[in-house]
Amino acid sequence: MTDKELQLLVEKISLSYFAKKFNHKAYFNNRLKTTGGRYHIQSHNIDINPKILEEHSYQTLLGVVKHELCHYHLHLAGYSGKHNTVAFKQMLNAVGGSRYAPAPKNKNVLKYVCSNCGQIYLRKRRINTNRYVCSKCHGKLIKRG
Numbered sequence: 001m002t003d004k005e006l007q008l009l010v011e012k013i014s015l016s017y018f019a020k021k022f023n024h025k026a027y028f029n030n031r032l033k034t035t036g037g038r039y040h041i042q043s044h045n046i047d048i049n050p051k052i053l054e055e056h057s058y059q060t061l062l063g064v065v066k067h068e069l070c071h072y073h074l075h076l077a078g079y080s081g082k083h084n085t086v087a088f089k090q091m092l093n094a095v096g097g098s099r100y101a102p103a104p105k106n107k108n109v110l111k112y113v114c115s116n117c118g119q120i121y122l123r124k125r126r127i128n129t130n131r132y133v134c135s136k137c138h139g140k141l142i143k144r145g
């Protein structure tokens with residue numbers, strides 16, 4: 001999906017779910033790391049993490065777009081638009097937005113499983129399974145994803 005397509009999608013969702021126009025810019029931002037999307041209070045633009053589509057689904061993207069549009073419309077209507085406000089929660093519920101933008105998966109975490117007892121080990125770095133064994137039972141570790 002291109003920035004242009006995202007822009008059209010946000011405009012469409014804005015009209016059909018909020019009955020209001022989205023008059024600013026929506027674009028993908030590769031630099032977003034910990035969040036699926038962001039609404040900018042200064043510029044009123046919305047940026048979306050492209051990983052949402054790559055790692056999740058179109059449905060997830062719709063939920064994130066609705067979430068950011070709640071911030072957008074509440075803020076422009078003079079509300080704070082913060083997550084913990086009644087106005088935000090009500091609007092989010094009404095349009096079926098996602099409560100939290102799903103964080104992109106952390107590709108750096110490696111998973112190892114003990115072939116003997118099933119103990120799971122999460123490691124940031126690759127480990128040499130010929131040298132390192134399960135600390136519980138000394139079974140052989142197998143890499144899983």
Ligand SMILES: [Zn+2]
Binds near residue numbers: 067068071083
């Ligand atoms: Zn938010």
Ligand SMILES: [Zn+2]
Binds near residue numbers: 118137139
């Ligand atoms: Zn074990």
